[in-house]
Amino acid sequence: DYGHWIYIAIAFLIFIAFWSQALVHVMSFISWPLEFIHNFLYFLVIIAEVLMFSSITDPLRWHATCAIFFFISGLLYFADLRLLKSKEKLFVTESQKAFYGMNLRDQEFSFSYLVPIGFVFSLISAALIATYPDTFIAGRWHLLLGGIQAAAGLAALWYLIPLFKKRIALIEFL
Secondary structure, eight states: OGGGHHHHHHHHHHHHHHHHHHHHHHHHTOOSSOOHHHHHHHHHHHHHHHHHHTTTTOHHHHHHHHHHHHHHHHHHHHHHHHHHHHTGGGOOSHHHHHHHHHHHHHHHHIIIIIHHHHHHHHHHHHHHHHHOHIIIIITOTHHHHHHHHHHHHHHHHHHHHHHHHHHHHHHTTO
């Protein structure tokens, strides 16, 4: 079914956006000893992604598991934010402070806006599909919800790619 391809594209966008952020965190402020709760949340995110990716052919289940993914991601972003703030004193030079500030602003933005918007959109989408299956499944209006989600994923990448490049440039000076 060609309609499932949009969910494959969204899965790819979510995977790239989330794990590129995780790589930046590993390179910037995660150190030894590793925090158990923080690492545990990464494993929960992976499980949520597996559930989400296994739901590509079922739009209701897809959006419901996306909500779970965003909820767990929110917990992880909260833990990351707490961890990042605890490391502030380690960033002492001007380039380190600039790098820290960029990470902190992005973490706060993602935690305050991106993750909650993804969570609420996923809940609303799941509720619409569950309430009006004739319209959203039989009428294929779930593709509109998928299109909105894909556009949001592309917008997230549009935001993240330049930020990632700036962070990499600053990492080189640390």
